Amino acid sequence: MEHLNLSANYFGGIVPPVVAGLPALRSLILDTNQFTGAYPAAEISKLARLEELTLASNLFVPAEFAKLTKLSFLWMSDVNMTGEIPKAYSRLVNLQVIAITKNNLSGEIPAWVWRHPKLEKLYLFSCGLTGELPRKMTAVNLIELDVSSNQLTGEIPEDIGDLKNLSMLFMYTNQLAGTIPASIAMLPNLRDIRLFENKLSGELPAELGKHSPLGNLEVCNNNLSGPLPESLCTNGALYGLVVFNNNFSGQLPKS
Ligand SMILES: *[C@@H]1O[C@H](CO)[C@@H](O)[C@H](O)[C@H]1NC(C)=O
Ligand SMILES: *[C@@H]1O[C@H](CO)[C@@H](O)[C@H](O)[C@H]1NC(C)=O
Ligand SMILES: *[C@@H]1O[C@H](CO)[C@@H](O)[C@H](O)[C@H]1NC(C)=O
Ligand SMILES: *[C@@H]1O[C@H](CO)[C@@H](O)[C@H](O)[C@H]1NC(C)=O
Ligand SMILES: *[C@@H]1O[C@H](CO)[C@@H](O)[C@H](O)[C@H]1NC(C)=O
Ligand SMILES: *[C@@H]1O[C@H](CO)[C@@H](O)[C@H](O)[C@H]1NC(C)=O
Numbered sequence: 001m002e003h004l005n006l007s008a009n010y011f012g013g014i015v016p017p018v019v020a021g022l023p024a025l026r027s028l029i030l031d032t033n034q035f036t037g038a039y040p041a042a043e044i045s046k047l048a049r050l051e052e053l054t055l056a057s058n059l060f061v062p063a064e065f066a067k068l069t070k071l072s073f074l075w076m077s078d079v080n081m082t083g084e085i086p087k088a089y090s091r092l093v094n095l096q097v098i099a100i101t102k103n104n105l106s107g108e109i110p111a112w113v114w115r116h117p118k119l120e121k122l123y124l125f126s127c128g129l130t131g132e133l134p135r136k137m138t139a140v141n142l143i144e145l146d147v148s149s150n151q152l153t154g155e156i157p158e159d160i161g162d163l164k165n166l167s168m169l170f171m172y173t174n175q176l177a178g179t180i181p182a183s184i185a186m187l188p189n190l191r192d193i194r195l196f197e198n199k200l201s202g203e204l205p206a207e208l209g210k211h212s213p214l215g216n217l218e219v220c221n222n223n224l225s226g227p228l229p230e231s232l233c234t235n236g237a238l239y240g241l242v243v244f245n246n247n248f249s250g251q252l253p254k255s
Contacts, residue, residue, distance in 0.1 A: 005029040007054065012036065017043045027052035031075060035060055044068075055079055056099070066091045072118070078102040085110050085124075099123040101146075107131070109147065114139050125149050125170070133157055133176075146170040148194070156195075158183050166190055172218070173197040180204060180224075185231075186211055194218040196242065207231050209238065216240035228253055 001022045012034040020043030031054040039060050045067040054075035066088035077099055084107035095116060101123050108131030109124060119139045125148040132154030142163045152174040161183020172194045179202030190212040196219055203226030210231035220242050227250035234255050
């Protein structure tokens with residue numbers, strides 16, 4: 001057995017420890033069921049070939065999977081996970097997708113997350129996370145980044161401009177302050193920016209929309225000022241512009 005997908009049913013009870021007897025398993029998809037108890041973390045950790053593991057939307061008490069070094073896809077949303085994001089996950093160097101959302105966590109987003117070389121999608125929304133974003137971000141393969149609906153403070157780092165593949169930047173409903181870094185306007189693939197409900201101030205980057213096919217910009221409920229950049233509307237991609245309740249002024253872009 002290489003693939004076992006039980007997703008989206010009403011299976012209950014415990015996940016039997018005999019899953020450890022499926023050493024060829026590459027995907028174990030258990031999300032969206034009613035499994036309870038402590039899932040057999042030790043046994044699952046023996047599945048050395050596992051690449052995809054989804055546990056989201058169950059009643060599990062989660063544990064750690066630090067031995068699953070082949071894991072590329074980890075989905076642990078809505079599993080009643082508490083405490084900090086386990087440090088042990090930093091050893092999962094092949095992760096391309098981390099989705100740990102809708103849990104009641106505490107503490108900061110750990111530094112290793114921002115350095116994970118293969119990471120392409122990072123979803124950490126609605127988890128009660130605190131602290132600041134790091135100055136340096138070297139997870140340069142990130143395409144989608146969503147840390148919305150937490151209690152993050154501090155500023156958006158200028159170095160976010162190093163994430164050249166970034167297409168989606170969601171940091172809404174936090175307490176981020178300072179200005180939106182100019183480097184964001186230089187990201188060539190950026191399509192969707194949602195930074196609403198923060199404490200951002202200053203002007204929008206002058207060339208926003210000039211260097212990427214920006215389709216959606218949502219920055220309402222901040223303290224942004226100055227004009228809307230002309231370049232926002234010149235790339236032909238814009239379909240959504242939501243800027244209400246700020247301190248913007250001047251004339252609307254002719255385009
Ligand atoms: C598992 O099955 C669900 C429901 O058919 C499907 O949406 C999902 O893509 C499958 N996941 C994997 C990894 O095959
Ligand atoms: C969630 O975790 C808490 C504390 O670990 C526990 O008291 C509670 O029963 C759990 N809820 C569910 C639905 O498992
Ligand atoms: C989250 O956990 C804290 C303790 O860590 C607890 O006080 C709080 O009630 C929990 N919130 C929810 C929505 O479970
Ligand atoms: C970005 O995406 C391209 C094309 O998918 C890929 O070749 C490249 O390795 C990615 N990473 C960086 C940092 O450009
Ligand atoms: C809004 O930004 C202006 C500077 O642009 C600053 O003077 C003011 O204190 C800010 N207001 C709030 C409520 O943060
Ligand atoms: C709007 O900007 C003006 C001028 O910079 C500043 O005096 C005022 O406090 C700002 N309004 C808010 C609500 O921050």
